[in-house]
Amino acid sequence: xxxxxxxxxxxxxxxxxxxxxxxxxxxxxxxxxxxxxxxxxxxxxxxxxxxxxxxxxxxxxxxxxxxxxxxxxxxxxxxxxxxxxxxxxxxxxxxxxxxxxxxxxxxxxxxxxxxxxxxxxxxxxxxxxxxxxxxxxxxxxxxxxxxxxxxxxxxxxxxxxxxxxxxxxxxxxxxxxxx
Amino acid sequence: xxxxxxxxxxxxxxxxxxxxxxxxxxxxxxxxxxxxxxxxxxxxxxxxxxxxxxxxxxxxxxxxxxxxxxxxxxxxxxxxxxxxxxxxxxxxxxxxxxxxxxxxxxxxxxxxxxxxxxxxxxxxxxxxxxxxxxxxxxxxxxxxxxxxxxxxxxxxxxxxxxxxxxxxxx
Numbered sequence: 001x002x003x004x005x006x007x008x009x010x011x012x013x014x015x016x017x018x019x020x021x022x023x024x025x026x027x028x029x030x031x032x033x034x035x036x037x038x039x040x041x042x043x044x045x046x047x048x049x050x051x052x053x054x055x056x057x058x059x060x061x062x063x064x065x066x067x068x069x070x071x072x073x074x075x076x077x078x079x080x081x082x083x084x085x086x087x088x089x090x091x092x093x094x095x096x097x098x099x100x101x102x103x104x105x106x107x108x109x110x111x112x113x114x115x116x117x118x119x120x121x122x123x124x125x126x127x128x129x130x131x132x133x134x135x136x137x138x139x140x141x142x143x144x145x146x147x148x149x150x151x152x153x154x155x156x157x158x159x160x161x162x163x164x165x166x167x168x169x170x171x172x173x174x175x176x177x178x179x
Numbered sequence: 180x181x182x183x184x185x186x187x188x189x190x191x192x193x194x195x196x197x198x199x200x201x202x203x204x205x206x207x208x209x210x211x212x213x214x215x216x217x218x219x220x221x222x223x224x225x226x227x228x229x230x231x232x233x234x235x236x237x238x239x240x241x242x243x244x245x246x247x248x249x250x251x252x253x254x255x256x257x258x259x260x261x262x263x264x265x266x267x268x269x270x271x272x273x274x275x276x277x278x279x280x281x282x283x284x285x286x287x288x289x290x291x292x293x294x295x296x297x298x299x300x301x302x303x304x305x306x307x308x309x310x311x312x313x314x315x316x317x318x319x320x321x322x323x324x325x326x327x328x329x330x331x332x333x334x335x336x337x338x339x340x341x342x343x344x345x346x347x348x349x
Contacts, residue, residue, distance in 0.1 A: 057308075057316040093320040093342060094304040095288025100342060113346075142346035151343065166343025 050076050051178065054090065054099065060153030060163050061101050063132055064088070065177075073099070077176035083107075083149060088177040091151065091168055099174060100164060103130070106142075106150025108170075114139035117156060133157030142167060149173065207332075208291045211299055211325060214332045218243050219286045219305065226281035226310055233276040241269035245326055245333040252339040281310035297327035 026032040047053060051072040056065045065071065065088070073090045083089060083104050091100040106112040111122050117134040119126040137160040144150055144167055152165035221240035224233060250262040262268055289303040301323040309315045324336040 091342070093288070093318060094290065094302045094340075097287035098304045098306055098318045140346040142344075148344070164342055166341075166345045168343055 050074065052090075052096070052175070054101075056101065058101075059158070060155050061088070061103075062155045064103075064130055064154045065101060072178040073175040074178050075175040078173065083170070083173060083176070089151070090174040090177065091172050092174050096174060100151070101177065102151035102153055102165065104149050105152055106144055106167070108144055108146050108148055110150070111141055111143050112139075112150045113141040114160070119152075130154050131156050135159065145169075147171075207293055207299070207327075211291050211301060211332050212289055214243060214325070215286050215289055215301065215303060215323075218334075219284045222282070222284040222307075224276070224279055224282050230277055233279075234273065237269065237272045237276045241265055241272060243334060244268055245328060245335045248334055249336045251337065283308045299325045299327075299332070301325055 026035075052075055054071055054073055056067055056069045056071070059067060085104055085107055087104045089102060089104060091102060093099065105119055105126060105128075106121060113120045114137040116136045116138065119128060131154055134156045135158065137156065139160065142150070147170050148167040149170065150165075150167050153163055155163065218240060221236045221243070224236070244265045246265050247263070248265050248268060250268055253261065262271060284305060284307050287304045287306065289301060292300045292302075294300065302320070303323070304318055304320050306316065306318040320340040320342060322338045322340055323334055325332050326335045327333075
C-alpha cells in the first residue's frame with residue numbers, strides 16, 4: 001500500500017517533466033535540431049548581410065531619430081536603385097561598427113549651399129518638413145562630384161561646427177534606414 | 180549513431196584546439212592590435228579617478244608614441260598645424276587629463292596592413308562616450324603609421340580622417 005502511494009507521488013512529476021521536455025525539444029528531437037539550425041542560418045543571413053541592427057548614439061538626427069532608438073539598416077536598398085534625396089542613410093567610417101546616420105539632401109553634380117539655416121540646391125530653396133529647429137547656418141557653396149552625395153542630420157538647432165555634415169562618396173553609403 | 184556523435188565531438192575538440200592555438204599565436208598584427216587596445220584603455224578615465232592615476236595613464240599613453248611622432252588632427256579640429264614630438268603630445272595630454280570627466284574610449288574596426296622593415300599602417304574608428312546627462316557620444320576615424328622600435332610597436336604618425344568633405348572657404 002505504501003509502495004503504491006510512493007509510486008503515485010512520483011508519477012505526476014514525471015509527466016510534468018515529460019511535458020516540459022516535449023515542449024522544449026518537440027516530439028521529434030531531430031526535426032527540432034534541424035528547425036533550430038534553419039532559424040540560426042536565417043537570422044545570421046538576414047541580420048548579418050541584409051538588415052543590420054543599429055542603435056542611435058548621437059543627437060544629430062533628432063527629432064526624427066532619438067537617442068538610444070533601435071532601428072535597422074537595409075544594406076540591399078541600393079542594389080537596384082540609387083540613393084534619393086530625403087533618404088536617411090548610414091555611412092561607414094573605418095568599418096561598419098560605428099556609422100554616421102544622416103539624410104541625403106544633395107545629389108551628384110548639384111550645388112549645395114546653406115544660407116541662414118536654409119538649404120539651397122542649384123539656387124532653389126529646398127523644402128525640409130523634417131527640420132523642426134533651424135540655427136542660422138552659413139556654409140559656402142559646394143559643387144558635388146559625379147559620385148558624391150551631400151548629407152546632413154535633421155537637428156539643425158545645434159551649432160554647425162558640432163554637426164558633421166558634407167559630401168561623401170557613394171561607396172561610403174552602407175544602406176538606407178528601414179523604419 | 181554513437182559513432183557519429185563521437186566523431187562530431189572529436190571534430191569540435193580539434194577545431195576548438197586549432198582555434199585556441201591560432202588565437203594565442205603571437206603575430207605582429209596581434210601585437211599591434213594589443214597596442215591600439217592599450218591606447219584606448221589609457222585614454223579611458225572613470226569619474227572618480229585621482230590626478231595621480233590620470234597622470235600615470237597619460238604617461239603610459241604617451242609611451243606608445245615614437246619620439247618623433249606627429250599628430251595631424253587639423254582635418255577635424257580647429258587647429259592650424261600638426262603636433263610634433265612625443266614630448267609635445269605628452270604635454271598636451273598632461274594639460275588636458277585633469278580637466279576631463281568620465282570618458283570611455285573604445286576602438287572599432289581595426290585594420291592592420293603590415294609593411295616591410297618594421298612598419299605598419301592601421302585604420303580604425305575610435306569612439307568616446309562621456310558621462311554627460313545625454314550620454315554624449317563622439318566617433319572619429321583615424322589612420323596611423325606605426326613602427327617597431329626595439330621590439331615595441333609605436334605610433335609614428337596619427338591622422339584624423341575627415342568623414343565628410345567640406346566646402347572650401349574662398
